[in-house]
Structure formats: structure tokens, C-alpha cells
Amino acid sequence: MHAQLNGVKGVGLRILGLGLAALALGFGGAARAASPPGDVVGKVTVGYQGWFSAPGDGSPVNNWGHTNLETWPDMREYTAAYQTAYPNLGNGQPATNFSSYDQSTVNIHFNWMAQNGIDTAALQRFGNEIVPGSTLKAQRDGEATRVMNAAQTNGRKFYIMYDMSGGTTYLQSDWTNTIVNTLHLTSSSAYAKQNGKPVVCLWGLGYTWFGLSPTDGLSLVNWFKNQGCYVIGGVPGQWRTGTGDSRPDYATVYNTCNMVMAWAVGRVVDSTYQPWVSGDLAYCNANGMDYQPDAYPGTSFYNTNGPSSPKNQYPRNHGDFMWSQFAAMRNAGASSVYISMFDEMNEATSIFKCAEDSSMIPANNWFLTLDADGVHVSSDYYLRLTCDGGKMIKGQIPYQTAHPTPFTITGVTFYQDTLYGGGFGQALAKGSYTLAQLAAKGVPNDWASSVRIPPGWTVIMYSDDNFSGTSWTLTSDNSNFPGLSPNGNDVMSSCKIQ
Structure with missing residues (x-):
């Protein structure tokens, strides 16, 4: 959709004047939507x-x-x-x-x-x-x-x-x-x-x-x-x-x-x-x-x-x-x-x-x-x-006036929960990480549920230590390890980052 700040020009243009007067109504208590959560309410x-x-x-x-x-x-x-x-x-x-x-x-x-x-x-x-x-x-x-x-x-x-x-x-x-x-x-x-x-x-x-x-x-x-x-x-x-x-x-x-x-x-x-x-x-x-x-x-x-x-x-x-x-x-x-x-x-x-x-x-x-x-x-x-x-x-993280989002992703970051929630490990540089090496970087065994990956990087996760067992190859962020085939949730024990 379009917004235009100096008047309509062409089709589909949005206008919203500046310095709008707002009607300040009293507001107290928790807000309740008319409808329960669905595909737009609460989304x-x-x-x-x-x-x-x-x-x-x-x-x-x-x-x-x-x-x-x-x-x-x-x-x-x-x-x-x-x-x-x-x-x-x-x-x-x-x-x-x-x-x-x-x-x-x-x-x-x-x-x-x-x-x-x-x-x-x-x-x-x-x-x-x-x-x-x-x-x-x-x-x-x-x-x-x-x-x-x-x-x-x-x-x-x-x-x-x-x-x-x-x-x-x-x-x-x-x-x-x-x-x-x-x-x-x-x-x-x-x-x-x-x-x-x-x-x-x-x-x-x-x-x-x-x-x-x-x-x-x-x-x-x-x-x-x-x-x-x-x-x-x-x-x-x-x-x-x-x-x-x-x-x-x-x-x-x-x-x-x-x-x-x-x-x-x-x-x-x-x-x-x-x-x-x-x-x-x-x-x-x-x-x-x-x-x-x-x-x-x-x-x-x-x-x-x-x-x-x-x-x-x-x-x-x-x-x-x-x-x-x-x-x-x-x-x-x-x-x-x-x-x-x-x-x-x-x-x-x-x-x-x-x-x-x-x-x-x-x-x-x-x-x-x-x-x-x-x-x-x-x-x-x-x-x-x-x-x-x-x-x-959505109330999944506390209210805060300053954003918590890092400006850049300097390495691969694994998260405890899906959608990058819960605890997270240190940003990992390119290299190979055994179970013990991951644990030393704040990524415990059978713990990870999502990952952020810098553009152009590849992560190979393994279900067992020393790069063995079932493997998954990821080339971009993945917010939902349960959705991997096979299920990759809480099973990573070692990984390679390339």
C-alpha cells in the first residue's frame, strides 16, 4: 500500500496529515478484544x-x-x-x-x-x-x-x-x-x-x-x-x-x-x-x-x-x-x-x-x-x-521502552525455545563444535530449538557427539526445530559451522 505525504499522486496512495489531534480517552485495566485470538486478533x-x-x-x-x-x-x-x-x-x-x-x-x-x-x-x-x-x-x-x-x-x-x-x-x-x-x-x-x-x-x-x-x-x-x-x-x-x-x-x-x-x-x-x-x-x-x-x-x-x-x-x-x-x-x-x-x-x-x-x-x-x-x-x-x-x-516478553534486538548477527546463535525464545548461547564463529565445546559456549546437549544464521553461512547439526548420527543442514535462520524433517528439537549434540 502507498502513503503520500504531499497529496495524492496516482492510484493507491495513502494520506495521513501530520500533527494530528488525538482524542485522549481514559484507559485503565487490561484491554479485551471483542474476539478471541484467531488469524488476525492476537497476531x-x-x-x-x-x-x-x-x-x-x-x-x-x-x-x-x-x-x-x-x-x-x-x-x-x-x-x-x-x-x-x-x-x-x-x-x-x-x-x-x-x-x-x-x-x-x-x-x-x-x-x-x-x-x-x-x-x-x-x-x-x-x-x-x-x-x-x-x-x-x-x-x-x-x-x-x-x-x-x-x-x-x-x-x-x-x-x-x-x-x-x-x-x-x-x-x-x-x-x-x-x-x-x-x-x-x-x-x-x-x-x-x-x-x-x-x-x-x-x-x-x-x-x-x-x-x-x-x-x-x-x-x-x-x-x-x-x-x-x-x-x-x-x-x-x-x-x-x-x-x-x-x-x-x-x-x-x-x-x-x-x-x-x-x-x-x-x-x-x-x-x-x-x-x-x-x-x-x-x-x-x-x-x-x-x-x-x-x-x-x-x-x-x-x-x-x-x-x-x-x-x-x-x-x-x-x-x-x-x-x-x-x-x-x-x-x-x-x-x-x-x-x-x-x-x-x-x-x-x-x-x-x-x-x-x-x-x-x-x-x-x-x-x-x-x-x-x-x-x-x-x-x-x-x-x-x-x-x-x-x-x-503478545506478552511473550516484558514491556520495554528500548528495543532488545542486536543490530547485527556476528555469528550463529542457538536458542533454547522456538521462535528464538528462552536462553541463548554465545555467538559461534565458523568451526566445528563437539558436545563439550558447545556446552562451553552456553549451548547444552539436547537443548536447542531455533537458530539465527548470518547470510551466506551454513550450519550442519548432528544428533550425536563428534559429528555423528542424524544430521540437518541449514543455510538460513530457523525458528522451529520441531518442524525439521526429522524433528530436530532438543537433539543437537554437535555441529559444524561453515
């Missing part, structure tokens, strides 16, 4: 664009798509790469990019989600791109199938998020004819359900630019509810007061949604932020609605807008900015979170693996690198930060 959800294409990728578009990039991807783990017209990277490597239409790409992305505690992905589907018979609709349909496949393979959930900045004309027919009866997405075991109902999000509901009258907006929400859906309203930041970016006449429509997600890209974390989140949550609790606050790492529009938008416009501050949002949400009592976004390189809100520094971007070009704020962090840092933030929001 970490990311927005997933999936709209990048490339010549030769076999897609209906079969050309570069959405090339106004603000960040550059870290391509080291992709098995399919497409040569761009950019000069070589600063490190001399070819400047390649991925295609979201490539199943291997989507599999990698959803594997990263699984490795980092991301439960659910909201697949963006724009209202102007679902015209029956159009090339773009064929592109989006193919991407939806690939997302379903990747979610099933990696044990994640997904749902359709309609971006209505492109219009609402085809939403109902698209849901019935394509999503349900042609692609059969809602029949997938991976399609997100809440309260036993398939989830759908209607983003743009009630914005000042949203064209439907309150009566028609209410009819749209109720139509989806009558199809048996659990409806999330993607609403303006000031939805509760009906001011600023929100229409003043949409309160009844907002209140009809099962859940609201108030868009936050472009909002600063100042003295109004905590009252805003707490007020939204209290309002939802009082009105029998679920609440999904929105967090983002930072944003930039320099390559898209030119000098009118400064470089690094909303700085990430090496994770401090995003963590301050997580902390406010946890402090308010929120149990769910939406992350804007997983792969949004066009606005620099992407949390997936991006270029760390100038050596990883095309030479003589500007892209927002992860060291822009003066601290070097690894390309997976914002995935790991999201993992820790999700744990805090």
Missing part, C-alpha cells in the same frame, strides 16, 4: 504488495513493474534474479532485482515471515486493477495464487486487502467470481479466518477522498458481512473524531466493521501518539470491535518526488522509531498489530531484507540504506525487530 500481520515484475518472469505484464524504488533489496538469498539497467552495485556485483510473480520469490518472503514470527500477510489488491479481462487483473490473480501456495508451504495465513483508492466498482464481483469461485482462495487452509469467517480488509473506508456516501459505504461493508466475511476497515488516522483525513459522516460505517486498522504511515511519535492508540483501543472495546494498530519503520519519497521530498524523510533511527510504536501499543494493551509494509520498497517502509550500505546499491545512485542513521544494521534487522516487537505485544 502480527504484514501488508504484502507482491507487485514487482520483470522482463522474462513469465507474468502477464512481463516487464518491470513499480520501479520507483526508495530502497534496494538484498538479493543474496534469491534463486531467481533479473538483470536491471542500473550499473553494478558498489561491491561490483550485478544490480539485479526479483519478480514477485516468481514462485521462488514469494516462497522466500513467506519463509522469512515464518522465521520471524509474522503470522499473517494481507495481500494488496487494488480496485482499479481487477477489471475483468485486463492484463493487470491476470497479474494480480497469478500473484494471489502464488501467495496462497507460499502461505500453505510455510504455515502462514493470508487474506485479501482491497485498496479502494482505485475504486469500488468491481469489488463485489471480484470477491464472488474470482477470489471465492475461480481462485478458491478462501477454501485454502492458509486463508485467514477470524471467528470462523474468512477475513477481508476494505482499505480507504471513510477518507475525505472516498467517494461512497455513508449509505453506500455501509451497504458495501454489510455486503461482505452477508457473504460470511469478517471485515476489517482500513480507516483514516482520525476516524474516531471524524476530522482531518476522515469524513465527518462515517461513524456508523466505521462502527459496523468487525475490526479497524487506522493507517499511521507519516505519523510521528510525539505526545499525542500514546493517547491516540489508547483512545482507539478504548473506543473499539466499548463498541464491540477489534483493533489492529499500524506500525511502520520509517519512510522516504526522494526518488519518487525528487528534491521536494527530503532523503530519509521519516528516519528509522536504527529501529528506535518503530520500537517506540510497538512500546506505545503494548503500553495501551493492544494485542494485535499491522506492519506497513513487508516489501514496500517504493516508500521505504519495507521491513524485509534490504541493502545495508552503499556497497549493496547501484553505484552513483541514491537509495535509502539501512545505515542511513549512522548505525550499521544487518539486512534482516527489521525482520528481527518485528519479531521482538510482536513478542512484546
Whole structure:
């Protein structure tokens, strides 16, 4: 999804004014969601664009798509790469990019989600791109199938998020004819359900630019509810007061949604932020609605807008900015979170693996690198930060105002519990480690349940001492040893790190 800080430009753009007045409602005691935990309540959800294409990728578009990039991807783990017209990277490597239409790409992305505690992905589907018979609709349909496949393979959930900045004309027919009866997405075991109902999000509901009258907006929400859906309203930041970016006449429509997600890209974390989140949550609790606050790492529009938008416009501050949002949400009592976004390189809100520094971007070009704020962090840092933030929001780790996430992973780290929980051993350099040597490094026998592995490294685990017995070879993070084949939980007695 898109955010634009200086007005609408094109289709699917998000607007959130700065310096918003927040309605501070009193909030006390533990927050209670209207619904029990499901696939969105009590979960970490990311927005997933999936709209990048490339010549030769076999897609209906079969050309570069959405090339106004603000960040550059870290391509080291992709098995399919497409040569761009950019000069070589600063490190001399070819400047390649991925295609979201490539199943291997989507599999990698959803594997990263699984490795980092991301439960659910909201697949963006724009209202102007679902015209029956159009090339773009064929592109989006193919991407939806690939997302379903990747979610099933990696044990994640997904749902359709309609971006209505492109219009609402085809939403109902698209849901019935394509999503349900042609692609059969809602029949997938991976399609997100809440309260036993398939989830759908209607983003743009009630914005000042949203064209439907309150009566028609209410009819749209109720139509989806009558199809048996659990409806999330993607609403303006000031939805509760009906001011600023929100229409003043949409309160009844907002209140009809099962859940609201108030868009936050472009909002600063100042003295109004905590009252805003707490007020939204209290309002939802009082009105029998679920609440999904929105967090983002930072944003930039320099390559898209030119000098009118400064470089690094909303700085990430090496994770401090995003963590301050997580902390406010946890402090308010929120149990769910939406992350804007997983792969949004066009606005620099992407949390997936991006270029760390100038050596990883095309030479003589500007892209927002992860060291822009003066601290070097690894390309997976914002995935790991999201993992820790999700744990805090879910109450799996204590509330803390400063993030606990290391900037870089300097060696292989084994953890006592799945999803990098419990105790952890020392960071291990490359080498061979017997049972006794592992124990000396804080990794007891038959103890490990997950592992963090630096990019390009390989770990071979053995069930017995002296590199014998059953072995498992891992080339990237693994958050769930019970899911290895065969089960690798609490059985490692020695290992080799290469």
C-alpha cells in the first residue's frame, strides 16, 4: 500500500496529515478484544504488495513493474534474479532485482515471515486493477495464487486487502467470481479466518477522498458481512473524531466493521501518539470491535518526488522509531498489530531484507540504506525487530521502552525455545563444535530449538557427539526445530559451522 505525504499522486496512495489531534480517552485495566485470538486478533500481520515484475518472469505484464524504488533489496538469498539497467552495485556485483510473480520469490518472503514470527500477510489488491479481462487483473490473480501456495508451504495465513483508492466498482464481483469461485482462495487452509469467517480488509473506508456516501459505504461493508466475511476497515488516522483525513459522516460505517486498522504511515511519535492508540483501543472495546494498530519503520519519497521530498524523510533511527510504536501499543494493551509494509520498497517502509550500505546499491545512485542513521544494521534487522516487537505485544516478553534486538548477527546463535525464545548461547564463529565445546559456549546437549544464521553461512547439526548420527543442514535462520524433517528439537549434540 502507498502513503503520500504531499497529496495524492496516482492510484493507491495513502494520506495521513501530520500533527494530528488525538482524542485522549481514559484507559485503565487490561484491554479485551471483542474476539478471541484467531488469524488476525492476537497476531502480527504484514501488508504484502507482491507487485514487482520483470522482463522474462513469465507474468502477464512481463516487464518491470513499480520501479520507483526508495530502497534496494538484498538479493543474496534469491534463486531467481533479473538483470536491471542500473550499473553494478558498489561491491561490483550485478544490480539485479526479483519478480514477485516468481514462485521462488514469494516462497522466500513467506519463509522469512515464518522465521520471524509474522503470522499473517494481507495481500494488496487494488480496485482499479481487477477489471475483468485486463492484463493487470491476470497479474494480480497469478500473484494471489502464488501467495496462497507460499502461505500453505510455510504455515502462514493470508487474506485479501482491497485498496479502494482505485475504486469500488468491481469489488463485489471480484470477491464472488474470482477470489471465492475461480481462485478458491478462501477454501485454502492458509486463508485467514477470524471467528470462523474468512477475513477481508476494505482499505480507504471513510477518507475525505472516498467517494461512497455513508449509505453506500455501509451497504458495501454489510455486503461482505452477508457473504460470511469478517471485515476489517482500513480507516483514516482520525476516524474516531471524524476530522482531518476522515469524513465527518462515517461513524456508523466505521462502527459496523468487525475490526479497524487506522493507517499511521507519516505519523510521528510525539505526545499525542500514546493517547491516540489508547483512545482507539478504548473506543473499539466499548463498541464491540477489534483493533489492529499500524506500525511502520520509517519512510522516504526522494526518488519518487525528487528534491521536494527530503532523503530519509521519516528516519528509522536504527529501529528506535518503530520500537517506540510497538512500546506505545503494548503500553495501551493492544494485542494485535499491522506492519506497513513487508516489501514496500517504493516508500521505504519495507521491513524485509534490504541493502545495508552503499556497497549493496547501484553505484552513483541514491537509495535509502539501512545505515542511513549512522548505525550499521544487518539486512534482516527489521525482520528481527518485528519479531521482538510482536513478542512484546503478545506478552511473550516484558514491556520495554528500548528495543532488545542486536543490530547485527556476528555469528550463529542457538536458542533454547522456538521462535528464538528462552536462553541463548554465545555467538559461534565458523568451526566445528563437539558436545563439550558447545556446552562451553552456553549451548547444552539436547537443548536447542531455533537458530539465527548470518547470510551466506551454513550450519550442519548432528544428533550425536563428534559429528555423528542424524544430521540437518541449514543455510538460513530457523525458528522451529520441531518442524525439521526429522524433528530436530532438543537433539543437537554437535555441529559444524561453515
